Amino acid sequence: MDRLDSMRIFVAVAETGGFATAARRLVLSPPAVTRAVAAVEDRVGARLLHRTTRIVRLTEAGARFLEDCRRILAEVEEAEAAAAGLHAEPRGQVSITAPVLFGRLHVAPILFDVGIRHPLMVVRSFFIDRVVNLAEEGYDVAVRIAELPDSGLSAIRVGTVRRVVCASPAYLAAHGVPQTPADLADHDAIPFGQGVAARDWVFRRGDRTETVTPRARLIVNQADVAVAAAVAGHGLTRVLSYQMAADHRAGRLQTVLEDFEPPPIPIHVVHQEGRRATARVRALVDLVAAGLRADPALR
Incomplete structure (x- = not known):
């Protein structure tokens, strides 16, 4: 078995978390998979996997080697495609991660078109409300809503969102429209987020910032729950603009x-x-970037 085949087997074991599952994916026998991984470890001179009766986990060396294997295998696939005159047509599996609600509302509709534009590509999506480490978790592309720290990642800015305070027209008619952050003392609030910090709302005007902790009647950890509570008239909530855009457009x-x-x-x-x-x-990045830049809700 050559080195590339051994790398492919190692990657399959790392991604599936087991030798038997990797063997089924690759249509090989479990002993063949075990021997291939052992040969890789002998060749590199390091333990790449922690094995127990229930689970297989990457060692620190294994995590670094997995990243290198994925890059090498992708480059080999690209080289073969180029030699065969197929470089212009992207092919193979590619993965993307994004926050849950943003992914569902804004990223997923773009992904639906990938199969039409690039029928040889397979896209794997992972929508979750935490920052995914692309290298460690094996994802290719991410959508991040944040000021980015310095890192080795390539980044394309595609839009912005606002942090907005909103309420139903009926609630505002009954309780009045706050004119300044200090007016929130007379209102019910529906904080969204984790911990005590979620209850502190920071406002800014010019160079001045002001932190207000409004009276909380309900504290939630999901934006759609906060929005639904505000629509139902239970108070003011503070969310990102895309999270309430549909209800805002509908007048709710x-x-x-x-x-x-x-x-x-x-x-x-x-x-x-x-x-x-x-x-x-590159094809996935281009499609997602173009789609998000064209989205009027993200300007």
Whole structure:
């Protein structure tokens, strides 16, 4: 068995978390998979996997080797495609991660078109409300809603979202429209987020910032629950603009205190490889970036 085949087997074991599952994916016998991984470990001179009766986990050396194997195998696939005159048509599996609600509302509709534009590509999506480590968790592309720290990731800015305070027209008619953050003392609030910090709402006007802790009647950890509670008239909530955009357009929610909003939050599409990205990664990045830039809700 050559080195590339051994790498493919190691990657399958790492991704599936077991020798038997990797064997089924590759249509090989479990002993063949075990021997191939053992040969790789002998060749590199390091333990790549922690094995127990229930689970297989990557060692630190194994995590680094997995990243290198994926890159090498992708480059080999690209080279073979180029030699066969197929470089212009992206092919193979590519993966993307994004926050849950943003992914469902704004990323998924773009992904639906990938199969039409690039029928040889397979896209794997992973929508979750945490920052996914692309290298460690094996994902190619991510959508991040944040100011990005310095890193080795390539980033394309595609839009912005606002942090808005909103309530139903009926609630505002009954309780009045707050004109300044200090007015929130007379209102019910529906904080969204984790921990005590979720109850602190930071506002800004010019160079001045002001932190207000409104009276909380309900504290939730999901944006759609906060939005639903506000639509039902239970108070004011503070969410990202895309999270309440549909209800705002339908007239079910009204924004307040716009003059005191903090600066908009940028949206980026990020990936690891920069100019060395494979054709399928470049194709996915281009499609997602173009789709998000064209989205009027993200301007």
